[in-house]
Amino acid sequence: MIFDLDGVISDATHRQSYFTVDPPDWGSFFEAGALDPPLAAGLALARVVRTPIVILSARPAAVRDSTVEWLIDNEVPFDIVIVHPVGDTRSSADFKSDEVDALQRLGFRVMLAIDDDQRNIDMYRSKGIDALYVHSGYYELLDLP
Numbered sequence: 151m152i153f154d155l156d157g158v159i160s161d162a163t164h165r166q167s168y169f170t171v172d173p174p175d176w177g178s179f180f181e182a183g184a185l186d187p188p189l190a191a192g193l194a195l196a197r198v199v200r201t202p203i204v205i206l207s208a209r210p211a212a213v214r215d216s217t218v219e220w221l222i223d224n225e226v227p228f229d230i231v232i233v234h235p236v237g238d239t240r241s242s243a244d245f246k247s248d249e250v251d252a253l254q255r256l257g258f259r260v261m262l263a264i265d266d267d268q269r270n271i272d273m274y275r276s277k278g279i280d281a282l283y284v285h286s287g288y289y290e291l292l293d294l295p
């Protein structure tokens with residue numbers, strides 16, 4: 151099962167203010183992810199799942215270590231964490247699509263993907279993967295990548 155992180159398991163609401171500046175402060179936005187409170191429903195779902203869990207997030211590799219620490223601190227079960235590589239300019243949907251292809255080539259059968267970005271939901275469904283949309287509200291407020 152694939153879980154997005156921001157808006158699904160972690161509550162990034164307090165970080166949305168980094169988009170009110172022009173240009174948006176991406177570095178501070180992602181660094182502040184270490185301070186996210188968990189989202190109760192996403193956390194509960196991850197804890198009851200009995201299949202391998204892939205955290206597939208478009209967070210940049212610069213915050214990979216703090217992201218893994220956050221997952222451990224919040225007792226989020228996970229088997230694989232995949233984040234956006236350094237210098238990667240692919241969109242979130244293109245990045246996640248390529249990672250899903252790679253997982254499937256390795257024999258990973260994706261039973262369900264959960265995300266708060268409709269573009270990612272559409273991508274998963276275009277591959278024949280069941281996808282569950284979670285409404286975080288982030289994408290109505292701002293034009294996030």
Ligand SMILES: [Mg+2]
Pocket residue numbers: 154155156157158265266267
């Ligand atoms: Mg998200």
